[in-house]
Amino acid sequence: MQNRKWILTSLVMTFFGIPILAQFLAAVIAMLGVGLAGIIEVCNILITPTIYLLLNIFMLALGALMLFFSGRVWAGDSAPEKREIAAWRQCFFLLPALLTLIGWIIALHLADYQFRQMGAGWLADLMLPWLGVLLASLVGGEYWWLVIIPVGAHISFSLGYGWPTRYPLTGTSGLRCRNSHLFILLMLGFVAGYQAYLYKQLNPGVGVRENIDTWAWRPDKLNNQLTPLRGKPQIQFTQNWPRLDGATAAYPIYASAFYALSVLPEDFHE
Template sequence: MERSLLARIMDFLVLAAFLGIAGFLAFFFTALSGGDRFYWWLIAVITVAAVLFVGIGIFAKVRERLLFKTAIGLLIASGLTVAGYEGFQYYEASIPVVSEQDFDLQAYKPFREGTKAKALERPASLSLKRDLPRLDGATALYPLYAAFAQAVYPKSDYDLYYSEVMANTTPDAYQNLIDGKVDIIFAAGPSDEQLEAAKEKGVELKLTPIGREAFVFFVNAANPVKGLTTEQIRDVYAGRITDWAEVGGKPGPIRAFQRPKNSGSQTMLEKIMGSEPPMPAPEEDIATGMGGIISKTADYKNYENAIGYSFLYFATEMVQNGNIRLLEIDGVMPDKDAIRNRTYPFAAEFYAVTAGSDNPNVGRFLEWIVSAEGQSLVEKTGYIPIADGK
């Protein structure tokens, strides 16, 4: 005897509520554990499909055999979807990444046994025993100012994040300097936002040039494009040039990576762009400890259609990724000779930046850095001494 419509509705509501609660719990715990958004949506789709499946089974006159086959088909489709997603994730993970995690800064710590930080051939003319200037700076410049500290500071274990010789990246270093937590930072010139932050705090930033470096663009080594013009760089990062075929490459969309806001390299890109801001950067979702999702600027991932940028020393000495190739700019390859003679268009000074510290040794230390001894460490490390860049 066929059950009444009311009874079937009640059965559907009970089962739908059960499936909805189960789906919500699965969704919640997946999100809480930091699971990929893909699985969030998969759980939601499966939950909705299950509810629809139950509804069809209760209200429509469908053979049980057909329902069983449909359920098996849905399970197989879900399994294939997961397999395809995980396969793509594995492929993505196999593509080399250029980021600040590609190397170990510990290898450049001053006084560490076997340190990569360069050393003078004889003791430095300056030796500081107390009132050590607190140092911070850009990741790519840590090998240089670690060498300065090794030459002048007393032997000690200088922690990378909690000592007189730290490496907190350009944005954090500028903030630490503005807040008075450090005395000198080593970085590219400040961004407009960093200058404004200093002004609001009543702090005047003083930039002492200590060397020169090239700002470089790089692509996958398999990319046939050997170089771009300055105007083409601007057009790529403004979104006007979007396909490699437009600049002599193989047809395919250009994936233009960027660096985080207020980093030294991002500030350099913005200076190249002039009054025109770069287009929005590729982002990636990062799961936080409580399962939330934040978005951050994606690190350069070496797809065959990718383009990225950094500074020459970072890209060639610290990362040493053989899968990327530097681009010529306006027909000039970025190398030390081109930096010295200023034929490479994106060569610029980097600085020791101060903000009115009352530490009596800040001035002495800066004078030593621009002396022949300090500048010899600039050259030994792999940068161009400021005297050679004049």
């Protein structure tokens, strides 16, 4: 009966508890990141790719630290006789990280290192407990979150849970299973890192978001990449008139080019 209880609680925590906790913390940290980005913008500082990367690293590290201490709190003060159970629970906690990393490596390879060709398939099935992260990644274009957040969350929580019983490192079947999981995750991490290197080689100049960094072309930001005018502009605005941005402003150009370059039949109707 006791074995059934800890196995059941471990499975519930593995497939429901950790994803829900991690996604809640991710939402809180994301709001913090938006606030920091707003402060940077108010200070009139251009968010360069380097600053953007550092901001992401800070948020991921903060989330990993919070999950580590969450696992530490959930473990409590494990008694010495519970060390074997703690080791086996760590194996449960690490299993989704293992499956997600394997699925990511296979899916990215089959998609020829193109995120948008990865499709749904069984990788999306593995991400069902992480539906919030999946949707945020698809909407925001941050496809690396699909592997970094779930894998990092399970590893961080597992390490925090096993911290009170971290010694001895070997000796029992549970510890051997945990160490095997960690070793395989380390090897798969090297493979995923090499895939990231190949992705950069196959997509030179394309960032993780796979779109144009519009921050670098904003005229109201310092150190932007716009080419300055060599002389006095012929047209100057003396008042802050309303303006059209994005596709709305370019629509007349698109429409003119379409009608100028297209041969339309006489019975064409819009």
